[in-house]
Amino acid sequence: MTFATMPKVELHLHHEAAAPPSFIRQLAQKKKIDVSDFFDDEGNYSFRDFGHFIQVYDGATAPLTTPEDFRALTYVALEETAKTGVIYAETFLSPDFCGNCDLVAWKEFLAAIKEGADAAEKDFGIVHRAIVTCLRHEGPENAIKAAKCAAETADDYVVGFGMAGAEMMGRPGDFAYSFDMARESGLRLTCHAGEWGGPEMVADTLRDLKVERIGHGINAINDDALVDKLVEDGIVLEVCPGSNVVLKAVSGWDDHPIAKLRDRGVKITVSTDDPPFFHTTMTKEFENLNRVFGWDRPDFDALNTTAIEAAFCDDKTRAAIVKRLEAAKND
Template structure:
């Protein structure tokens, strides 16, 4: 499993930071974030909302473009060790310059430089999905969307939205998504993790997204499942994250296979891998073990991921060549 080529579309750059990286950076900056870690040195949290607090505390030590350069390189190297050949990572201007366009350009340049190094050294490509944080509110989302619109190109390919699904309504963020759409960016948004199937319907109707982050609780609404399948809307599914946070109690309970059987297009990603003690290898091993997946299912989710990726056609063709025959 480890060496098989894999495509990952749902990935938070800060959430992928190895705990040792954050701990060392905090030490160098004399920032006390000891409560972020458990006794074994991993990230410590009790539920999703505590996880958001720990995430933001850990992110607080990432203060300069150089910090994000080093983080990006470390994260892409870690992914490449598990066969990840292409990643679309959520990156928020709120954490990278506070939503100021000029500051965002500096952070983005550092991140892209690291991504180029990773492509050269590890064969791991990356694209950026600019990501407003939902519980920071619509005004900050507009600032993030402006950052995205001003830097759209080969590297900045989309706008997403993460954070607390219970904060406000998707319609509150329609202006930001309309701005991004007009700038030529692709669109995705988190839903159907904590907000239930109604939240999936809301991001589709109010934000007109092409993909949905998580989206798994759509399974609770058969009409919605049929609609997702008919419209070809792709779900960025993160099974290990869902199980770790208690959305589903076990891997066997997870509905990813049922969604596939109903014709919904799904992909597999790690979300925030060190927080949830997972890797892309672990995701695949658990799907094989608990959902009886074989080469056909893994080939399908990777083919869906390439088709749904926000990158250019030339990059997609190169990825298809790397995947060809890998799961026979």
């Protein structure tokens, strides 16, 4: 079995940023929206650095304005993800992009997204669950609105709450109320930290937001005591190596701390973050980890096991995915 056909579990994928460039360009053309500044001459997303990436992200997703847009996006994004062997994916959904955090509008968008996910599961076999995210750079008050949307729609499909966006704006504690609200509704919690901030950002996030997973978290490697705490508390890192390399959060694949973190006993998963933006897929992530660190099938089986154990889905869904992973080991 090749890395391409190996079944995979992905936990860190931004919903809007999984849109193929061609899908966005066609939608923009249909709506007569000029998005040309966000693509290179070959039609790919184009940005200079992380700050510019945020601008391009917002601009390129501007054509996504209606529930039907998001239904279509969900189907095509999950189709592309399934092509790389992913059988279970959790994606980050932001109410900011789906009705500006208006609860009534959010429910309409969410229903359409669920339709797209159901169709993708039927056609491609990929199981999808949603993690509602607030955007850090929109501030704590807006985060409360996003958390309310999450809490009001928590079910077997909307399974988690988290925070993405510009990591260095504000402190984790500023958003504690939102995370408390989500937790009380039964949602499980994750948060981006330690991609750009140092280990203290990871430590503050764990202390103030009480999450069980950390998005990225790679700079934890710079604090031995924090690494020990991650191991002791069973905190799972949603690591996105290709993303970190492209955005220069690390100097290159050889410098990425994923292997050191895993060797220390930290629970590691691998995801693509924003795959078409970073010219990556789950298959390419596996291939690069094999090339640079020598990881092979047993290592990736272990990654999948960690990921599905850390997934926010219900036990019935988890058992079904585990069964599919186990069956593939015999192929």
